[in-house]
Amino acid sequence: MRIGIVHTRDPFAPGDEAGVAAALGDALVAAGHEAVPLGLPLRWDDPLQMVEQVLAVRLLGIGNLDRVIVLGFPAMCVNHHHRYVWQVEAGASAVCASLPATPRGDDARAAMMRVEAEFLGRAVRAYAASAGDAERMRVAASRDVAVLPLPGDADAWAGVVAELTR
Amino acid sequence: MTRYLIASSFVPGVRGGADKIAADLAAAMRHRGLDVDTLMLPVWDAWEELPQQLLGMRLWHLEGAADRLIALRTPAHLLRHPDKVVWFLHHHRGAYDLWGTEHGTIPDTDEGRQVRDVIATSDHRALAEASRVYAISRVTAGRLQAFGGVDAAVMYPPLLDPEGYRCDEAEDFVFLPGRITPAKRQLLAVEAMAHVPSPTRLVIAGAPDQPEHLVPVRRAIAHLGLDDRVDVLEGWLPEDDKRDLMARCLACVFPPFDEDYGYVSLEAAHSSKPVITCTDSGGTLEFVEDGVTGLVAAPTPEALGAAIARLAGDRRAAREMGVTAHTRAGAMGPSWDRVVDELTRA
Numbered sequence: 446m447r448i449g450i451v452h453t454r455d456p457f458a459p460g461d462e463a464g465v466a467a468a469l470g471d472a473l474v475a476a477g478h479e480a481v482p483l484g485l486p487l488r489w490d491d492p493l494q495m496v497e498q499v500l501a502v503r504l505l506g507i508g509n510l511d512r513v514i515v516l517g518f519p520a521m522c523v524n525h526h527h528r529y530v531w532q533v534e535a536g537a538s539a540v541c542a543s544l545p546a547t548p549r550g551d552d553a554r555a556a557m558m559r560v561e562a563e564f565l566g567r568a569v570r571a572y573a574a575s576a577g578d579a580e581r582m583r584v585a586a587s588r589d590v591a592v593l594p595l596p597g598d599a600d601a602w603a604g605v606v607a608e609l610t611r
Numbered sequence: 612m613t614r615y616l617i618a619s620s621f622v623p624g625v626r627g628g629a630d631k632i633a634a635d636l637a638a639a640m641r642h643r644g645l646d647v648d649t650l651m652l653p654v655w656d657a658w659e660e661l662p663q664q665l666l667g668m669r670l671w672h673l674e675g676a677a678d679r680l681i682a683l684r685t686p687a688h689l690l691r692h693p694d695k696v697v698w699f700l701h702h703h704r705g706a707y708d709l710w711g712t713e714h715g716t717i718p719d720t721d722e723g724r725q726v727r728d729v730i731a732t733s734d735h736r737a738l739a740e741a742s743r744v745y746a747i748s749r750v751t752a753g754r755l756q757a758f759g760g761v762d763a764a765v766m767y768p769p770l771l772d773p774e775g776y777r778c779d780e781a782e783d784f785v786f787l788p789g790r791i792t793p794a795k796r797q798l799l800a801v802e803a804m805a806h807v808p809s810p811t812r813l814v815i816a817g818a819p820d821q822p823e824h825l826v827p828v829r830r831a832i833a834h835l836g837l838d839d840r841v842d843v844l845e846g847w848l849p850e851d852d853k854r855d856l857m858a859r860c861l862a863c864v865f866p867p868f869d870e871d872y873g874y875v876s877l878e879a880a881h882s883s884k885p886v887i888t889c890t891d892s893g894g895t896l897e898f899v900e901d902g903v904t905g906l907v908a909a910p911t912p913e914a915l916g917a918a919i920a921r922l923a924g925d926r927r928a929a930r931e932m933g934v935t936a937h938t939r940a941g942a943m944g945p946s947w948d949r950v951v952d953e954l955t956r957a
Contacts, residue, residue, distance in 0.1 A: 447624050449653075456616055456648045456676040481623045486650055488672045497670040504667030506655030509624045 446610065447479040449513040451520040453487040462516050462534045472602035478610065481510060485520060492544055492553035499560055514609050521564045529609055530565060532573040532582060533595060537561035562586045615640060615647045615955065616677035618687040620654045625820050626847055627790050628874050629684040629700055635771040639947035652687065658705065658717040662729045665689055681954050689737040696954055697741040699763060701751055701871040706730040707758050714794050714868060735759050745953065748872045748894035766953060767944030770877055778883035778933065779858040781926060784812040785919055786860035788853055789875060791819040791828065795867045799915060801831045801841055806916025809840065811923040814856060816844040857882040862922050862929055866915055869893035880940035885932035887918045898943060904936035
């Protein structure tokens with residue numbers, strides 16, 4: 446399969462998600478798939494920017510892929526019919542933590558939470574790297590969310606790939 | 612330290628010259644000790660989806676992410692930034708020079724015309740925001756002027772390691788590397804082989820943009836009885852393998868329709884090989900001089916086949932053209948140092 450790995454990153458400061466995306470990409474290739482990294486730039490400078498960039502994620506053209514695996518929010522908003530969510534980094538609540546306690550900030554926070562619930566709900570499958578995140582996602586989206594921990598070694602990546610490609 | 616963000620676009624699953632330019636530019640900038648990051652945004656060519664993708668480009672907020680944005684492949688130039696320099700690779704050509712042609716990608720319908728106009732309007736606005744616009748070839752610069760009145764300086768993308776190409780003794784095959792897609796006209800090259808005497812072979816190497824792009828090529832090979840004279844190496848060819856085939860070939864055949872630039876001609880020159888191209892091959896003609904560094908044929912199977920046959924029958928001429936191409940290669944464009952100077956100057 447040709448599989449896109451979608452994550453967000455701050456330019457010049459890629460962060461942990463980029464490392465997970467790279468390791469997952471290597472594991473997918475080792476399993477005979479074609480991995481397409483899709484690192485999307487995210488800047489959280491003010492509430493309005495946050496809303497606009499979530500929309501930008503949604504409007505991306507990501508045809509030509511058999512499946513996408515998204516690693517967090519708002520990457521999970523990409524428009525693809527066969528979308529797996531594997532929440533390994535921040536969810537919407539964590540992303541929104543830096544929003545100001547102002548009417549505009551509150552509106553942005555509420556919008557983000559609704560968007561996360563919507564796109565979590567629509568994913569073909571949903572996983573979380575921790576039990577805590579899985580429970581939060583189950584409540585937020587009223588759906589099944591399995592726990593799929595981050596692998597500790599190269600061998601364990603094969604299990605992750607088997608789960609995310611089934 | 613000044614932070615430079617290189618932004619480009621790509622179609623997931625398709626690799627081409629734009630990826631190479633972005634990667635090579637980043638490497639050249641890092642070699643100079645500059646702080647650089649690369650942003651590759653996915654785009655999809657479905658014409659109905661283009662307006663929403665263009666809107667999406669305007670919604671990213673990169674103002675604080677870098678001190679300068681260097682935009683490459685369309686529609687990256689739509690990204691907003693107060694200090695934006697554009698090194699323009701090509702338009703979304705279906706809305707411009709390919710509109711209404713056999714290679715067109717947008718239908719001439721009410722909706723298609725609306726999409727075309729959205730693309731033209733957004734390009735016009737975004738290019739006006741740039742402090743400078745460069746074009747990768749005279750062909751691209753000409754289109755910028757013709758379709759939007761944009762003055763762009765021509766700056767050819769150099770090869771990152773030209774010394775990595777070599778020339779071996781020519782074997783009895785011509786080589787056509789690159790993406791397999793109708794505009795690259797692999798089908799024309801196959802049909803040309805019907806007019807080339809044995810035992811000269813054609814080696815096509817590249818990944819099809821879409822699986823169906825290979826179908827007419829394979830069908831023509833079978834129909835013309837060329838199974839033993841045309842090899843198709845399907846898939847993205849490792850760089851070392853490509854250079855090896857280029858080193859051993861008699862000549863490179865590169866007959867695209869109105870190519871924007873055409874790395875193949877530059878790579879062939881550094882391999883001391885002549886290029887056989889067509890009179891309507893666009894940017895390739897900026898590097899190939901007929902009878903001097905290669906041959907320029909009419910875009911018909913007969914004419915292209917005759918050109919291949921001519922070099923197959925006159926190895927000395929082929930060798931001399933290759934040597935001349937190599938001699939001229941160094942003067943074909945700026946060095947990466949010069950490119951970096953241009954893209955980073957105030």
